[in-house]
Amino acid sequence: MNTNLKISNVTKIYPGCVANDNVSLEFNSGKIYALLGENGAGKSTLVKILSGVIIPDEGKIYLNENNLKLNSPLDAKKNDIGMVFQHFNLFETLSVFENLIIDSDEQRESVREKIDAIMKKYNFSIDLDIPVLNLSAGQKQKVEIIRCLIRSPKVLIMDEPTSVLTEQETSELFLSLKKFSEEGILIIYITHKLKEVMQLCDEVAVMRRGKLVSVSQIKNENIESLANKMVGQNLKNIKKKKAKISSDQLIKVTNLNFTSEDPFETNLVNINFSVNRGECFGIAGISGNGQSELFQVLSGEIISEKSSIEFNNNYIGDLSPQERREYLMAFSPEDRLEQAAIPQMKIFENVALNNFKSSNFFNNGLINENKIKEHSKKIISDFNVNTDNIELKSQFLSGGNLQKLIIGRELITSPDLLICFNPTWGLDVGAINYIHETLIKINEQNKSIILISTDTDELLKLSDKISVIHKGKLSKIMNADEVTSEKLGILMGGAN
Amino acid sequence: MIIDINFIGLIIASIMASAVPLILASCGELITERSGVLNLGVEGMMIIGAISGFALMTVTGSLIIAIFGAMLAGVLISTIFAFLTQTLITNHVATGLALTIFGIGISAMIGKNFVGIPGKEFPILFEGLKDTIPLLGPILFGHSIVFYFAFALPFITSYFLKKTKIGLIVRAVGDSPESASNQGINVRLVRYACILYGGAMSGLAGAYLSMIYTPQWIENMTGGRGWIALALVVFSTWNPIKILIGAMIFGGLTIIQFHMQAIGVRIPVQFLTALPYIVTIIVLVVISRDSRKIRLSTPSSLGKSFHKDN
Numbered sequence: 001m002n003t004n005l006k007i008s009n010v011t012k013i014y015p016g017c018v019a020n021d022n023v024s025l026e027f028n029s030g031k032i033y034a035l036l037g038e039n040g041a042g043k044s045t046l047v048k049i050l051s052g053v054i055i056p057d058e059g060k061i062y063l064n065e066n067n068l069k070l071n072s073p074l075d076a077k078k079n080d081i082g083m084v085f086q087h088f089n090l091f092e093t094l095s096v097f098e099n100l101i102i103d104s105d106e107q108r109e110s111v112r113e114k115i116d117a118i119m120k121k122y123n124f125s126i127d128l129d130i131p132v133l134n135l136s137a138g139q140k141q142k143v144e145i146i147r148c149l150i151r152s153p154k155v156l157i158m159d160e161p162t163s164v165l166t167e168q169e170t171s172e173l174f175l176s177l178k179k180f181s182e183e184g185i186l187i188i189y190i191t192h193k194l195k196e197v198m199q200l201c202d203e204v205a206v207m208r209r210g211k212l213v214s215v216s217q218i219k220n221e222n223i224e225s226l227a228n229k230m231v232g233q234n235l236k237n238i239k240k241k242k243a244k245i246s247s248d249q250l251i252k253v254t255n256l257n258f259t260s261e262d263p264f265e266t267n268l269v270n271i272n273f274s275v276n277r278g279e280c281f282g283i284a285g286i287s288g289n290g291q292s293e294l295f296q297v298l299s300g301e302i303i304s305e306k307s308s309i310e311f312n313n314n315y316i317g318d319l320s321p322q323e324r325r326e327y328l329m330a331f332s333p334e335d336r337l338e339q340a341a342i343p344q345m346k347i348f349e350n351v352a353l354n355n356f357k358s359s360n361f362f363n364n365g366l367i368n369e370n371k372i373k374e375h376s377k378k379i380i381s382d383f384n385v386n387t388d389n390i391e392l393k394s395q396f397l398s399g400g401n402l403q404k405l406i407i408g409r410e411l412i413t414s415p416d417l418l419i420c421f422n423p424t425w426g427l428d429v430g431a432i433n434y435i436h437e438t439l440i441k442i443n444e445q446n447k448s449i450i451l452i453s454t455d456t457d458e459l460l461k462l463s464d465k466i467s468v469i470h471k472g473k474l475s476k477i478m479n480a481d482e483v484t485s486e487k488l489g490i491l492m493g494g495a496n
Numbered sequence: 497m498i499i500d501i502n503f504i505g506l507i508i509a510s511i512m513a514s515a516v517p518l519i520l521a522s523c524g525e526l527i528t529e530r531s532g533v534l535n536l537g538v539e540g541m542m543i544i545g546a547i548s549g550f551a552l553m554t555v556t557g558s559l560i561i562a563i564f565g566a567m568l569a570g571v572l573i574s575t576i577f578a579f580l581t582q583t584l585i586t587n588h589v590a591t592g593l594a595l596t597i598f599g600i601g602i603s604a605m606i607g608k609n610f611v612g613i614p615g616k617e618f619p620i621l622f623e624g625l626k627d628t629i630p631l632l633g634p635i636l637f638g639h640s641i642v643f644y645f646a647f648a649l650p651f652i653t654s655y656f657l658k659k660t661k662i663g664l665i666v667r668a669v670g671d672s673p674e675s676a677s678n679q680g681i682n683v684r685l686v687r688y689a690c691i692l693y694g695g696a697m698s699g700l701a702g703a704y705l706s707m708i709y710t711p712q713w714i715e716n717m718t719g720g721r722g723w724i725a726l727a728l729v730v731f732s733t734w735n736p737i738k739i740l741i742g743a744m745i746f747g748g749l750t751i752i753q754f755h756m757q758a759i760g761v762r763i764p765v766q767f768l769t770a771l772p773y774i775v776t777i778i779v780l781v782v783i784s785r786d787s788r789k790i791r792l793s794t795p796s797s798l799g800k801s802f803h804k805d806n
Binding site for chain 1: 661664665667668671672674675676677678679680681791792793794796
């Protein structure tokens with residue numbers, strides 16, 4: 001049976017921002033639709049309206065000509081609209097099975113049979129009786145998908161589903177989505193990743209600043225044309241100039257080991273590398289292979305042997321992050337809102353946070369607010385942070401703006417080495433471009449970067465040397481121009 | 497010295513009796529906390545239950561009205577807490593503390609007229625069977641209905657949380673109110689219900705003290721038991737069966753240290769009085785030290801306000 005979903009003149013206005021401006025769209029089953037846009041373009045608002053989480057100010061939704069009243073998530077479920085959110089809606093401490101039966105009225109046994117049948121059909125394998133917090137991100141997403149499939153939905157909406165997945169999990173997901181589509185489920189796929197749209201979808205709708213910009217067939221588009229539609233201007237193509245690398249060694253890591261007591265962490269085994277001035281050393285790998293432990297050891301959140309890290313001819317392995325900063329190291333952690341900035345504190349307060357000694361932000365233990373604010377304003381304008389209110393709480397900045405702010409803050413001391421961990425994770429194209437440009441500039445000023453990233457394209461674009469981390473071990477270090485993404489992929493899988 | 501075996505039975509029974517109010521209040525608070533609400537007003541709700549029960553018993557003469565009235569009083573005062581924290585989104589900790597202060601104050605005010613009035617005898621069950629079995633007889637038989645209910649409650653609570661749909665929903669709300677709301681669960685309604693249930697159990701615990709355990713009204717007669725009940729919930733890592741163990745240890749040491757004081761053991765009285773608190777916490781910490789299990793049973797959203805934005 002054919003499913004037809006129609007969004008008609010939907011408008012949603014928030015104070016100070018029109019999230020959806022008179023959006024009309026039509027979808028038919030049998031196809032996979034992409035809803036493309038940068039962060040803040042209004043695509044999440046639109047799908048939240050479709051799933052009943054947000055009620056629009058104006059406009060109507062029709063499913064097979066029936067006007068739907070979606071006042072709660074329950075209404076969407078009743079009308080066979082399933083939704084997998086970007087941030088999982090799972091109960092971490094409950095078991096997988098408990099997560100799946102919570103919204104079902106049927107008997108436990110019959111639901112269990114249904115789940116088993118679904119898992120068999122789509123080749124999922126998940127232990128139903130372990131708590132969700134023990135699952136990988138990819139497995140959690142499968143649980144979300146199963147939760148939708150139990151209700152045999154007509155429409156399945158996926159909101160930025162690949163932002164937490166490895167490449168292999170992504171291709172598994174695409175296979176499943178194509179299967180669902182063949183079985184007549186209408187699929188709406190929300191993303192800002194152009195490559196995925198080209199790979200997976202049949203039709204694409206582009207949104208920008210709350211407005212629908214275009215609807216077109218994928219076969220008539222390419223990555224550049226979509227990028228330009230999405231950003232609304234022609235994007236610069238960034239390329240790193242091949243600079244002559246000095247032979248002046250800045251940091252040297254020798255026989256670095258870390259054994260964790262936490263079974264969920266990865267042990268680091270015998271890590272050795274060195275980075276010269278002006279060089280960018282990239283570390284690739286599938287997430288969870290020791291990257292976060294390595295970042296913590298390098299930044300001083302985890303203390304190691306004094307002699308295992310040599311920086312500027314000093315042994316610093318046993319120093320705290322603050323002390324390492326005094327030696328002119330700077331850090332940009334993966335989790336922007338938990339590790340890099342304090343969400344409830346204002347922008348200028350966050351700027352002041354990591355510069356206790358090397359700045360003039362504090363006089364005799366008192367805060368020099370004017371100095372900090374002055375400097376915050378400078379960061380905001382120098383690094384293109386899209387706000388003019390330094391009193392704003394950091395949690396209200398978008399990911400891209402927050403990342404720019406953090407990089408700007410870290411560069412206050414003009415550090416010799418910046419260690420970044422997934423600096424562009426979850427950002428839109430415009431922000432990614434900006435961060436990449438900034439990182440290249442740092443190298444051009446003869447400063448060094450250690451870039452730990454799960455994004456292979458990014459690593460190939462920015463690095464001079466690349467290594468792959470797998471199960472806490474580094475592969476041999478290669479020159480970036482000898483490496484291809486295929487080769488990295490093989491090493492990331494653990495082959496030699 | 498020959499100790500009568502029935503005497504040991506009586507001591508154990510008295511330990512169990514002193515554990516009853518702790519079990520009742522803790523199991524109620526456990527449900528509240530499992531839904532993500534931290535209600536520090538247990539002491540206040542208990543003392544309100546105690547004075548309501550005693551006053552209603554004296555005025556109406558009906559034990560049934562008194563018991564249910566005490567529970568209703570617990571519900572009413574917890575409704576204030578629920579309205580403040582769930583509807584007006586106030587801070588759980590501050591509101592709970594205020595509730596306790598309010599409860600102690602208002603109970604003292606109402607209680608003025610009831611000081612010195614003797615209580616009524618509360619009917620006990622199976623009294624005739626007390627002497628039929630040595631040791632076990634006095635432990636098993638001759639107690640009030642509330643006593644039996646209290647010792648069944650941890651098992652009922654455990655079953656409710658693990659096996660029933662509503663129990664699952666309560667745990668889900670405590671784990672992630674946002675996800676629960678997105679699943680179409682009415683988070684505020686669930687939390688209201690859990691808070692009110694906790695109030696009812698605290699009220700019953702208070703009534704047990706003033707009507708059965710020591711049938712009279714004394715100002716501030718709960719004597720910090722509400723706080724112990726709160727501590728039991730946390731140190732048991734939200735596990736009803738461990739609450740039972742903790743309450744028994746606490747009750748046991750309280751009774752034993754009384755006897756030790758009476759015999760004249762040469763240990764400073766202050767230390768003896770402090771002993772139950774220290775030992776209970778140590779034991780519960782030791783039996784609950786599995787960090788993975790703590791992570792699994794701690795309600796992730798405990799004490800955090802949930803505000804549905806639209």
